[in-house]
Structures are given as C-alpha cells and as structure tokens.
Amino acid sequence: MTIVGAIAAGNAVVLKPSEVAPATSSLLSNLLGEYMDPSAVKVVEGGVPETTALLEQKWDKILYTGNGNVGRIILTAAAKHLTPVVLELGGKCPVVVDSNIDLKVAARRIIAGKWGSNNGQTCVAPDYVITTKEYAFKLIDALSSELENFYGKDPMQSKDLSRIINSRHFHRVTKLLDDKKISGKVVIGGQRDKANLKIAPTVILDAPHDSLIMNEEIFGPLLPIVTVNKIEDSFGLINSKGKPLAAYLFTNDKKLKEEFIRNVSAGGMAINDTVMHITEPTLPFGGVGESGMGAYHGKFSFDTFSHKKAVLQRGFTVDADIRYPPFTPGKVKLMRALLTGDILGIPRALIGL
Ligand SMILES: *[C@@H]1O[C@H](CO)[C@@H](O)[C@H](O)[C@H]1NC(C)=O
Numbered sequence: 001m002t003i004v005g006a007i008a009a010g011n012a013v014v015l016k017p018s019e020v021a022p023a024t025s026s027l028l029s030n031l032l033g034e035y036m037d038p039s040a041v042k043v044v045e046g047g048v049p050e051t052t053a054l055l056e057q058k059w060d061k062i063l064y065t066g067n068g069n070v071g072r073i074i075l076t077a078a079a080k081h082l083t084p085v086v087l088e089l090g091g092k093c094p095v096v097v098d099s100n101i102d103l104k105v106a107a108r109r110i111i112a113g114k115w116g117s118n119n120g121q122t123c124v125a126p127d128y129v130i131t132t133k134e135y136a137f138k139l140i141d142a143l144s145s146e147l148e149n150f151y152g153k154d155p156m157q158s159k160d161l162s163r164i165i166n167s168r169h170f171h172r173v174t175k176l177l178d179d180k181k182i183s184g185k186v187v188i189g190g191q192r193d194k195a196n197l198k199i200a201p202t203v204i205l206d207a208p209h210d211s212l213i214m215n216e217e218i219f220g221p222l223l224p225i226v227t228v229n230k231i232e233d234s235f236g237l238i239n240s241k242g243k244p245l246a247a248y249l250f251t252n253d254k255k256l257k258e259e260f261i262r263n264v265s266a267g268g269m270a271i272n273d274t275v276m277h278i279t280e281p282t283l284p285f286g287g288v289g290e291s292g293m294g295a296y297h298g299k300f301s302f303d304t305f306s307h308k309k310a311v312l313q314r315g316f317t318v319d320a321d322i323r324y325p326p327f328t329p330g331k332v333k334l335m336r337a338l339l340t341g342d343i344l345g346i347p348r349a350l351i352g353l
C-alpha cells in the first residue's frame with residue numbers, strides 16, 4: 001500500500017478511500033483506526049463535500065488515484081497552496097498481439113489482466129487489442145476457449161467475475177456496448193444483468209475508430225479488437241491517443257519489441273504479459289502525459305513522499321579572493337577557466353567558490 005512509503009518517509013497520512021466502494025472504505029477506516037496510531041494515520045470517509053474540504057487544506061503532498069477529470073480538480077486545488085501532486089490516472093491501455101506467439105499463454109495472460117482483476121475495472125487493465133487481420137480470428141478462438149476454461153459456459157454464473165461497481169458505471173459501460181457503430185460486431189459475450197450489475201466478458205471485433213468504445217476509457221469487461229495490415233501500424237494508432245498508463249506487447253520478434261519500447265510512450269510496459277509489471281517493487285509505477293505524473297511502489301514510494309534537501313557544509317580555512325570584488329582581469333580570467341572547465345578536477349569548494 002502506498003501509505004507505507006509515506007509513513008516510512010516520516011509523514012503523517014490522511015487517507016480518503018473512494019466513496020464508490022463504500023464497503024472497502026469503511027473496512028479501511030475500521031482497520032486502520034484500530035491498528036494504526038491515530039496521530040499518524042487518519043481515514044476520512046465521504047464523497048465530494050469531504051474531498052472538497054480536504055482539498056482546501058494545505059498539504060505537503062497529494063497523491064490521487066482515479067480519473068483525469070477529478071485529477072484536474074485535484075491539481076487545480078493543489079495549485080492554490082503550491083502543493084506537489086502525484087496523479088495516477090488511466091487511459092486506453094493497448095495490447096499489441098503479434099503472430100507466431102504462444103497463443104494459449106497469451107490469451108490466458110490477456111484474460112487475467114482484463115477480466116481476472118475486477119472484471120476490467122482497474123487502471124492498468126488492457127483496454128483494447130491490436131492485431132493483424134489474419135491473426136484476429138485465431139486470437140478470438142483462443143480467448144473464447146480460455147474464457148470458458150476459467151469462467152464456464154455461462155460466465156454470468158461464475159463466482160470468479162466481479163460485478164460492475166454501481167449502476168452509474170453499469171449504464172456507462174452498457175452505453176459503450178449499445179453504440180450503433182459497433183452493432184453486430186460482438187464476437188464473444190455481450191450478456192448483461194442489470195439487476196445484479198453483471199456484464200459478461202465481451203469481445204468486439206473491428207470497432208470503428210470513431211466508435212465510443214475506441215474513444216473513451218472502458219474501465220469494464222468490454223475488449224475491442226482492432227486490426228491492422230502490418231503489426232508496425234499499431235504504433236501510430238497507439239500514439240494517436242492520449243498516453244496510456246500501461247502498454248503491452250506479445251511478440252517473438254526482438255526488433256519489434258525494441259521498437260515498441262522505444263517508440264511507444266506509456267507509463268509502464270510489460271512484454272509477453274499484462275499488468276504484472278506493477279507487482280515488481282523495483283519498477284516505478286506511474287503515468288505519463290494524460291495517464292498522470294509522478295511514480296511510486298517500493299523505494300519509489302519512499303522517494304515520492306520525501307524531499308531531497310541539499311545541504312552543503314563548509315569550514316572557514318580556505319576563502320579565496322576570486323569570489324569577491326573588485327573583479328580584476330586576473331580574477332575574471334581565472335573564474336572563466338574554472339567555469340568552462342579548463343581547470344579540471346579541482347572541487348570548487350576547495351578554492352573557495
Ligand atoms: C520507430 O521510430 C524510429 C525512429 O524514429 C523509426 O525509424 C521507426 O520507423 C519507428 N517504428 C515504427 C514501427 O513506427
């Protein structure tokens with residue numbers, strides 16, 4: 001948990017869990033209230049009024065996880081006090097699937113990243129897949145059979161799939177699915193149960209670029225697959241959208257892998273997998289561009305909640321005249337030589353600068 005880094009770096013913490021998950025919010029409030037020193041860790045529960053009141057205070061640092069709209073509100077409020085901010089937002093995280101890979105393992109790893117955690121309701125979940133036209137059908141077959149292995153013939157009955165968090169989000173996700181631009185393009189799933197807030201793992205083939213689903217962060221169990229003529233064409237498609245929090249590539253091709261790492265801008269990446277990079281504590285976790293700013297996890301959390309205070313300490317013994325007026329031509333010449341590096345290897349402090 002991120003607050004461990006904050007506490008390790010010597011901070012007191014006020015935690016505001018999301019009101020969208022009220023049971024988790026109250027569990028955190030009860031457990032942290034019971035086990036943590038209340039003068040160091042406090043939990044504030046509530047919604048917009050509570051968050052607004054918190055944001056009026058002057059903090060040393062604010063870390064927010066969520067969406068870009070609220071991210072902008074946080075950053076604006078923080079600007080009033082010049083408070084530094086870490087924003088972990090989301091975006092459309094792409095998965096590029098090259099041919100000639102171990103399709104079964106790739107399908108399993110895409111499913112685990114997309115539906116395995118919160119049924120697509122995570123910020124690093126695969127948002128859409130890009131593959132070549134001829135490979136798309138193989139990929140759909142592999143996804144279909146592995147989905148059945150994991151969730152049975154009727155995924156709506158599976159105990160291993162999360163519900164949609166609330167009815168507002170259920171409507172948001174089904175609106176993407178009901179867009180006329182993708183009608184007839186559902187190749188896996190599509191079932192929904194409004195009363196129980198369930199939506200089945202759903203794959204959509206060839207969603208047009210101007211469809212809602214290709215322009216909004218999905219944050220739910222829908223997975224559009226878009227096809228390209230050459231796998232290299234995926235780079236331009238990804239870079240035409242806001243920079244994602246994560247980007248994934250499945251390939252056997254070393255050159256493609258290297259170009260992907262170099263040419264695609266994303267908060268983080270996993271090659272031949274999805275999501276797992278965030279479990280690695282030696283890697284910083286954070287966004288770039290529209291997916292956020294700042295990073296944390298492991299030692300990076302400690303660094304994020306620390307200030308690197310620079311302190312120079314000196315004695316009185318050496319106090320060269322060159323630093324003080326009058327600036328004679330001789331002093332200026334020596335100064336210039338020092339600043340341009342003509343005199344190398346002499347620490348400036350040693351000669352009194
Ligand atoms: C990646 O960038 C390099 C250098 O800008 C360029 O030569 C290459 O074509 C790019 N690759 C792809 C697949 O876009």
Ligand SMILES: *[C@@H]1O[C@H](CO)[C@@H](O)[C@H](O)[C@H]1NC(C)=O
Binds near residue numbers: 251253
């Ligand atoms: C991805 O998997 C393929 C097949 O096992 C392998 O050839 C390739 O080197 C892997 N890529 C990386 C970055 O490990």
